[in-house]
Amino acid sequence: GAVVSQHPSRVICKSGTSVKIECRSLDFQATTMFWYRQFPKKSLMLMATSNEGSKATYEQGVEKDKFLINHASLTLSTLTVTSAHPEDSSFYICSALTSGRGVQETQYFGPGTRLLVL
Amino acid sequence: QKEVEQDPGPLSVPEGAIVSLNCTYSNSAFQYFMWYRQYSRKGPELLMYTYSSGNKEDGRFTAQVDKSSKYISLFIRDSQPSDSATYLCAMTSNTGNQFYFGTGTSLTVIP
Numbered sequence: 111g112a113v114v115s116q117h118p119s120r121v122i123c124k125s126g127t128s129v130k131i132e133c134r135s136l137d138f139q140a141t142t143m144f145w146y147r148q149f150p151k152k153s154l155m156l157m158a159t160s161n162e163g164s165k166a167t168y169e170q171g172v173e174k175d176k177f178l179i180n181h182a183s184l185t186l187s188t189l190t191v192t193s194a195h196p197e198d199s200s201f202y203i204c205s206a207l208t209s210g211r212g213v214q215e216t217q218y219f220g221p222g223t224r225l226l227v228l
Numbered sequence: 229q230k231e232v233e234q235d236p237g238p239l240s241v242p243e244g245a246i247v248s249l250n251c252t253y254s255n256s257a258f259q260y261f262m263w264y265r266q267y268s269r270k271g272p273e274l275l276m277y278t279y280s281s282g283n284k285e286d287g288r289f290t291a292q293v294d295k296s297s298k299y300i301s302l303f304i305r306d307s308q309p310s311d312s313a314t315y316l317c318a319m320t321s322n323t324g325n326q327f328y329f330g331t332g333t334s335l336t337v338i339p
Contacts, residue, residue: 116271144327153316153331154272203271216262217318217327219271 112138114206116220123194124228130190131223133204139184140206144217145177148201160187194227201225231255234317234330243339247304251317251330254298258319258328261293263302266314266332275315276302307337 113136123129133143141162146154158179159167166179176198178190187206191198201224205217234251241247249263260279264272276291278284278300284291290303300319304311317330 114271151334154329201269205271216260216274216277216320218274219264222269222271224269 112136112206112208112218114204114218114220116204116223118223119221120224120226122226122228125195126193128190128192129194129225130188131202131204131225133187133189133206133220135185135206135218138206138208140187141184141209142207143181143187144205144207145179145187145189146203146205148203148222150201154203157189191225194225196227199225199227231328232317232319232330235333236331238334238336240336240338241307243307243309243337245307245337247307247311247335247337249302249304249315249317249333249335251300251319252298253300253319253328255319255321255328256295256298257321259322260320261291261300262318263289263291264316264318265311266316268313272316309337309339312336 115134117132121129143160145157147157148154156169157172160179160181162181162184168174181187201222203222205219209215232253263276265275266272278291278293281293281295288305292301314332314334316332318327320327
């Protein structure tokens with residue numbers, strides 16, 4: 111199956127700092143990647159859809175200036191949490207959409223990044 | 229009405245039991261149906277992927293889609309403690325870019 115990595119897996123930072131999370135598709139190219147947030151024992155909450163070479167599409171209620179997304183290549187999308195605050199502490203998960211002939215088009219998820227803002 | 233409904237559980241079964249997990253949906257345009265397994269503090273892992281109606285079997289797992297009833301199921305035979313996780317259903321239409329997830333069902337298999 112397709113493999114998606116995320117880095118870092120865990121980050122602790124001080125309030126007011128910015129944190130960048132990388133999402134990479136390791137063995138396939140992904141025109142589209144998704145960023146999710148998940149609170150403990152809750153389902154996935156889609157934050158934004160990231161398309162290579164264009165601006166991300168944010169879900170209602172998600173601040174695009176707070177959560178900066180860059181999808182500069184077909185294998186890498188980054189999420190930067192700017193001026194992080196304790197309420198931004200959460201589990202952030204990315205996924206990549208497979209596409210192309212002979213490949214089932216579906217989402218493969220990264221392992222997640224746990225962010226703790228002190 | 230939510231696009232996808234899934235009973236959050238929790239569901240607790242003894243080892244060896246057959247587990248049935250279900251989702252219902254409202255959008256008849258959905259064609260692709262997925263089941264993901266998520267262990268605590270990990271990203272979801274794709275378990276099963278089916279297109280349109282019918283059954284698909286992979287080892288102890290069977291996915292069923294009944295488009296006429298807008299109902300999908302995941303069966304786990306001979307359940308093991310290692311199956312303890314949250315199971316998420318997901319679905320999308322032919323356009324593919326927008327996916328809809330269930331809230332997830334928490335399963336515990338007791339040794």
